[in-house]
Amino acid sequence: MKSMTGYGRGEFQESNKSFVVEIKTINHRYNDILVKMPRHISHLEEMVKRSIKEKVNRGRVEVYINMESVEGNDVEVAVNLALAKSYKEAAEKISRELSIAGELSLESIMKFPDVLKAEKLEDDEDELKRALYGALEKAIEALVGMRSREGEKLREDMIEKLGNIDSKISEIEKRAPLVVSEYKEKLNQRISDMLEGKYELDESRLANEVAYFADKSGIDEELVRLRSHISQARSTAQSEGAVGKKLDFIVQEMNREANTIGSKVGDIDITNMVVDIKTEIEKVREQVQNIE
Template sequence: MIKSMTGFGRSENTDGVHNFTVEVKTLNHRYNDTIIKMPKHINYVEENVKKIIKGKISRGRVEVYISLEYEDDSNIDVKVNVPLARAYKRALDEMTNELFSDEKVTIEHIIRMPDVIKTKRLEDDENQIWLCLEKALEEALDNTVEMRIREGHELSKDIRERTLKIKKMIESIEKRAPLVVLEYKEKLKERVEELLDNEYKLDESKLANEVAFYADKSNITEEIVRLYSHINQLFECLDSIEPVGRKLDFLIQEMNREVNTIGSKSSDIEIGKTVVEVKSELEKVREQIQNVE
């Protein structure tokens, strides 16, 4: 069953210290384009994240948003720059004595000054970080893939229905093609006899040669056979569990080319109308296929 390239998934996981939230959004893209946004201090897990994504999603734009919150402050180190605080106090005392003699400098004034208090997060256990993130990432990706499968089912249904419609139109062209040659023969014979005005005998051999030439020139058997082959391959792709978006796109291009050839070879009005209808359906199928993984 084919998959859509659009989907969304979200998951959370905590180990008592780290609380991860992962959101995955996938969009249409010709290739596999992955964008990951996460806290800078855990960038060392990026390659692991990409590896898991590629194992589950082979085509499309994948946007992954990872946020991390800590359950407590046990891994935060707080330091006070005492020399800097003294320097600020002397400067503030001097300023208040000169300008605001009734004011007093308090600790609240000091701690508001830049770089007096600095916080630094202690080193995390990288393995613990990854184990917690991995679970949230796997679940978010699974939710995304599940949504892509559901949408793929609807895409497959629509593509299949339109392709069956195209097949019926091709069958009508196939049935019509032999009649076109016969009609051409009768019209040509009538026209020649009209021009000769029954004064000369019609040369049946020359007429047969002309009809044979027309039949060969307008023969669309090869195009019809290839179209049926492409249609069968398309149905096989719809039942495949492998990514087939690019192959489907190629098949539609080939089908469109064969239909154009039929249109250029045939001068029959009915076949011409059917060709236009087939091309219209092929374009609708092509638009749907742009969203297939």
């Protein structure tokens, strides 16, 4: 289980190309990848996205790619020999025609315009890909490591909260049978007070009323389903891969059962326990929003 929040950085140099890749991820319902990179290598953007999607299934991913050329390695000095010869021949002609003694030095020729020209080398595509992928792979590895560590913390905390909910369910299970017997006693006492001993109590009608109350306020099914959801959440939390959406659905079902229990039972003690359960469920829901 991984968190959707993380950061990774990677550097790599291949021949005359150096890359620095930074990746940040935050919560998002889907897998949304934004890549910012130099325009002249934008054709490699799809390669970057494919590599990230192999490791990141969900979340907003922001990728920042910086490329630098190693100083001097990306420039080639071209020599215009024909032009240099022309300069030399012209100088010799001037010397002969004007009877001016002197020789043209190599240093002088090199200073003439356009004899030497620095030209930027074309980027080697394979070299670009190797350098970029090297930095990208390191950044992704660091990112996944951080997301995994954060995910483990979330898992441990979520398991603890599910345990708290389970404990409250056990308390409700102990309290629930007493609610019916207490209702029977209160109803019996209320009717007896109203009859004031002048009329005989109809036990069969009392039993029917109690049975109706027990059926109406029965929460056994809801408690069983809530426990089942807790078991599913625990099992899912131990699974690998993207489990955030599944956990989100399970938490919604847990909240639905808790609401039903609260609406069916009028007992104040159980109502308070349901409030505690819903509080824990909300905490789990907040954590699930950050799970991949």
